[in-house]
């Protein structure tokens with residue numbers, strides 16, 4: 120890990136209590152909480168049993184640990200343990216929910232509604248279904264990144280079988296009106312799925328009170344391990360999901376394959392920690408995010424915040440700096456890990472489709488930075504990052 124200022128810096132980098140580089144990309148992935156790691160280690164060492172082994176203590180031990188994790192996940196989101204299906208991550212959960220409902224319900228209709236700003240796991244699953252004869256409506260968003268409920272109402276058809284709208288966006292952190300959309304879907308008996316990979320553990324979710332039929336979770340977005348996730352499937356709903364991975368009949372036959380016991384134990388622990396610490400942590404992280412925003416906005420002109428600030432996860436700040444290239448900014452900010460509003464495809468730089476859906480020009484979308492603050496972000500780190508951003512934007516604008 121680099122701890123000294125790079126030699127090309129023009130100003131001294133006073134960084135008291137800061138270890139460089141600083142990680143402010145918690146939407147891409149979160150570090151494993153040390154308490155999560157500790158909970159997992161026994162299941163990577165002596166406790167190696169297969170949870171499906173019913174005839175000896177190795178299996179029982181692993182099975183008991185998976186049961187506890189199932190309860191911990193369920194408890195965080197207000198669900199019942201039997202509604203939790205373990206998967207390999209939110210990508211698989213999204214695929215299972217969308218393709219699974221489409222396959223199971225295609226006799227009732229072949230129309231699906233989603234939103235332009237969804238994660239690729241949702242958009243590409245929908246694209247795949249279009250090739251299979253389904254019709255998909257991609258709803259636009261308003262300038263604040265939120266779905267217009269009137270436009271949603273107009274998109275509904277008698278043959279609509281599935282609505283999939285994310286809880287929190289991975290670029291802007293914007294929260295969608297999940298309760299309202301869920302209520303409308305329930306009234307019309309349409310399956311409602313939400314990709315909550317960026318929301319679970321960050322904002323309170325209580326499925327006992329919300330009309331959500333299917334919900335995706337990713338372990339590595341809430342300080343758990345990578346390669347493990349959950350699909351919540353509401354038991355009392357009429358929604359049925361056709362399995363997409365066959366063999367062995369694990370997870371009520373919905374997701375076959377030997378359970379990733381260490382990963383599942385870690386995800387359970389991560390959910391337990393989130394449940395206990397969420398209110399206080401959300402408040403602390405929102406405070407740091409607001410501090411970062413105020414510093415930047417008070418020192419620089421031509422800064423805009425992308426997406427609703429009110430309906431947003433605490434750790435997100437997505438800002439555009441008029442007159443600079445996001446890629447130049449990222450290159451210059453070599454001691455801070457953030458993402459820009461530009462995605463590098465194999466041969467060129469594409470402005471973010473999420474920011475463009477909010478009405479940003481290509482230039483402004485590319486001049487954007489996503490800051491993702493998290494559990495381990497400190498105040499000195501935020502102050503250092505703010506100083507570096509201000510200094511760098513000024514320098515780039517001078518050229």
Ligand SMILES: *Cc1c(COP(=O)(O)O)cnc(C)c1O
Nearest residue numbers: 208209210238240289316317337
């Ligand atoms: C990270 C993410 C995913 C994918 O999750 P994996 O567990 O990495 O497959 C899906 N949706 C959203 C919104 C995400 O942020």
